[in-house]
Amino acid sequence: MSVIPIQQHPSPNFNDRRNGDHVTILVLHYTGMQSGEAALERLCDPAAEVSAHYLVEEDGRIFQLVDELKRAWHAGVGYWRGERDINSRSIGIEIVNPGHEFGYRAFPEAQMKAVEVLAAEIVTRHSIAPINVIGHSDLAPLRKEDPGELFDWARLARQGVGIWGPADKKADPTMAEFLADLEAIGYDMEDEPSVIVAFQRHWAPRQLHMGGNLATRQAARGLVNSLLT
Numbered sequence: 157m158s159v160i161p162i163q164q165h166p167s168p169n170f171n172d173r174r175n176g177d178h179v180t181i182l183v184l185h186y187t188g189m190q191s192g193e194a195a196l197e198r199l200c201d202p203a204a205e206v207s208a209h210y211l212v213e214e215d216g217r218i219f220q221l222v223d224e225l226k227r228a229w230h231a232g233v234g235y236w237r238g239e240r241d242i243n244s245r246s247i248g249i250e251i252v253n254p255g256h257e258f259g260y261r262a263f264p265e266a267q268m269k270a271v272e273v274l275a276a277e278i279v280t281r282h283s284i285a286p287i288n289v290i291g292h293s294d295l296a297p298l299r300k301e302d303p304g305e306l307f308d309w310a311r312l313a314r315q316g317v318g319i320w321g322p323a324d325k326k327a328d329p330t331m332a333e334f335l336a337d338l339e340a341i342g343y344d345m346e347d348e349p350s351v352i353v354a355f356q357r358h359w360a361p362r363q364l365h366m367g368g369n370l371a372t373r374q375a376a377r378g379l380v381n382s383l384l385t
């Protein structure tokens with residue numbers, strides 16, 4: 157049960173989780189459409205064959221579309237820390253934002269507050285490990301950019317949702333060590349340049365598109381250090 161108000165808005169787009177699978181991952185998305193209403197409609201349209209467990213509007217309203225026990229269709233083809241059927245293993249939250257295609261903008265305070273509280277409840281309910289609170293772009297770096305570099309992951313981490321740095325300012329990892337760090341964090345290393353961008357969107361947003369520069373390498377090393385402690 158939740159302590160926050162959640163409106164039920166059922167979607168037909170779900171099926172059973174793979175036999176025996178339980179939830180170990182929380183995936184955050186942005187809707188990437190011109191309005192929240194349009195996104196809600198699409199996520200409930202049987203022809204679209206997409207969904208998520210929750211949608212959070214810019215004004216902070218939360219809609220539940222799919223029961224947490226069921227397998228919503230939000231992740232698609234992807235990989236994270238050994239897992240490929242991400243939908244069977246995850247809860248998906250869609251956060252209303254036009255996205256990079258239609259005018260990417262800051263996530264309003266009311267929306268962030270709602271995401272923060274909802275995500276904290278989910279992480280607690282399912283005992284989700286901090287490193288398994290990820291963006292869509294983390295599990296599909298070649299295809300996806302959401303929720304993007306404006307999303308405040310550090311704020312969520314301060315509330316106990318996900319993991320954040322600190323960067324290891326003393327480290328100077330080689331490129332090979334940096335790539336090994338990214339793999340240890342959980343990425344599929346099939347396309348290295350896109351993995352570096354995905355890492356920056358989540359854990360080093362000020363370094364976005366700067367390649368494997370020192371600050372990015374130190375951020376990755378810092379994250380690996382946190383995982384080991």
Ligand SMILES: [Zn+2]
Pocket residue numbers: 184185186230292300302
């Ligand atoms: Zn997405």
